[in-house]
């Protein structure tokens with residue numbers, strides 16, 4: 214298989230369009246058409262991970278954090294990023310990253326932790342705004358079902374936990390085929406009336422191209438009439454962090470000890486205990502300080518995230534417990550997501566989880 218084919222499987226699950234504006238996801242080192250012997254999964258790409266890839270004969274590294282985040286102006290091996298890139302190129306190893314696109318999608322990094330923690334009724338903590346469009350397309354009624362199905366299969370029509378959602382109105386389309394056309398129905402130069410169905414579906418912008426391609430591939434007309442409108446409401450199926458509930462309430466200290474074991478972390482830094490039991494849990498893998506307010510608004514009893522600064526712990530104000538479990542620890546399940554997505558589509562291909570401990574933070 215090629216790099217392109219394998220990373221295409223990841224992108225079908227976590228389209229690149231879901232990344233945040235500051236991010237740098239996708240293929241960072243290597244060529245799309247290179248043949249892949251094996252895949253190595255990691256949270257971070259370091260020279261040690263490249264060594265491991267060489268030892269285990271895996272020439273595609275898929276990581277959560279992008280090795281190259283800002284631009285590289287020179288490659289002299291003066292820091293670990295440059296060293297890693299040089300080593301990878303020298304040995305023909307490709308490096309790919311799925312970062313905030315893997316955080317923002319439904320079933321992403323935070324949801325993976327939530328599911329493993331046993332949370333139920335999972336929803337997005339901070340849904341993405343300005344991301345939905347409404348696509349309206351006019352199709353001959355006899356072809357409506359086929360076109361509708363093609364759009365659904367490409368991911369259109371998801372409203373909350375309902376899929377295959379559309380609105381359909383039957384009417385009459387008119388057109389007159391001009392010179393140089395070959396109309397699907399009707400005759401050149403004659404006004405034609407055709408029973409048509411207007412199909413409306415919701416589409417997230419990151420997959421709009423895929424949905425349009427699917428729609429156009431099944432639409433019989435030479436010139437397809439369709440409109441795209443921005444929808445001014447958040448996308449409840451995409452965004453950062455998740456919210457869920459525990460099967461039963463747990464004492465705060467007891468839950469913190471459970472979390473320490475669950476995340477295999479050397480330390481949990483937390484805000485003062487609130488005196489309440491834990492039932493509703495908010496989680497955001499990685500640096501989630503920006504969403505403390507969302508966790509409070511959602512009436513979460515605890516907000517599990519990482520990289521909380523001193524003053525940000527004050528924001529809890531006794532309303533909830535903030536628990537900083539460590540950045541690497543909070544995102545460790547990204548590797549399992551990659552593994553599940555890839556092995557489901559290519560069960561006989563070599564997909565390895567890295568044994569290198571890349572977490573740069575140690576606890577005394």
Ligand SMILES: [Zn+2]
Pocket residue numbers: 278498499500540544
């Ligand atoms: Zn991270």
